[in-house]
Amino acid sequence: MPELPEVETVRRMIEPAMTGARFRRVIVNRPDLRIPFPEKFVDRLRGMTVDAVTRRGKYLIIPLSSAETLIIHLGMSGWFHVAATGDHTRDADPHDHVIFVMSSGRTIVFNDPRRFGFMDLAVAGALDDYRSLRVMGPEPLSPEFDAASLARACRGKSTSIKAALLDQRVVSGLGNIYASEALHLAKTSPLRKASSLATKPGKAKPQTAALAKAIKTVLLRAIRRSESPYRAGRFRVYEREGRPCPRKGCGGTIKRITQAGRSTFYCPGCQH
Template structure:
């Protein structure tokens, strides 16, 4: 499932053709995705100007001039793809591609761009909510702070983890604690900070929490710069693959040498809450 860097990469790709542009026409080609689409969604979107395109956790939020916000979740296989009509050299006019089987929602934007939400597995979601109250929406309420925001720092994390015996990996995946972190980037961040995924969350010393917070920020920033990680279905808004997966230090590297300088350990894999955790048992303690 796309994590924060993938969703932020998609948001940045969409912003130039959506922000400040009017939705000339909207089409919903089925009544539901993971859940039913909002009533009269196409009618409520048509004619609206996208005043801002934001991200909250793993959700894209399109604020509309009429006072509503379109909430978009990519799910496991959802893709927001951009196509544009253009005149090629020699006078050949390139039109938008024909609709595909899993193109479920289409937005025709002012300026000629077409935004298509394609989702083969239909685990994605869309909803409309009043912009003024969007943070109280059931999908967003209760989310923790953004890991790249000013509210997330080592003292705040220490206070939230105090006394907790749950594994550190599970704590970081708790969206009520920190919004947007997922399995891949938690594994990579714990490795950089030298913290074992099974270590009780409340037992990590303050100096190591400083290292962990810094590692989380760095990993996310590097992943965004790389366009995210392409595993299975993920594509950027322009259809390109992300390439941060080529920089994985531990994720998916079971049995391979640890990349920590001077470490002679080997990457191991364990299963925690049904998810694979990759780590080095030698340098992560």
């Protein structure tokens, strides 16, 4: 499932083809993805210019010259393919659901086999009405996200740290993969209570600072890696159940447990 690094990679891929360009044609091959496309979706896009391609958490936020904003979520399996218009090197696929033909000479195809993604349009000035965006926590790679903000968000929370990191109100953009990875890097057990990251008055502890830093590190590394074709050995613990812990001198074995219905991978040897 795409998390912040994958969505950021998609953003960087489609940005040069979209920013400053007009939608010359918009083709929608089905009435819905996870939710129906908004009313008159094609008419509301056609002829409009893309002002910017931005990202918030796992959402692509694309303001248009119409003052409306195109909101895209990749869901479980959504991805974009960009090619020169008329280039048929890549075969059409039954899961190509939306096609944008841009005035930049590029055609952008949205492919989503599992159809948990969606596209929506927020009318002018109404982006703040979008609930999941309004309540979203800080961007983990921004200065607003640090040990202090993480401690504030986790203060008094009786859920596990792992569940707290998946809560988009605590920090945006993290999912199952990078929550597990960051906890391992910070030597923090996913089983601990989220409230243990804050002192009684809600201040950060040393481990909170280590975790905030680890979150930034794993995300930045993943974004960098996605820019190169080298993908082998990507993860420290994710989907490495039964394998030796990669931490030097630990000697532990990666374990898989289920928390709130989701898999967590961690090393009981070095994560406390």
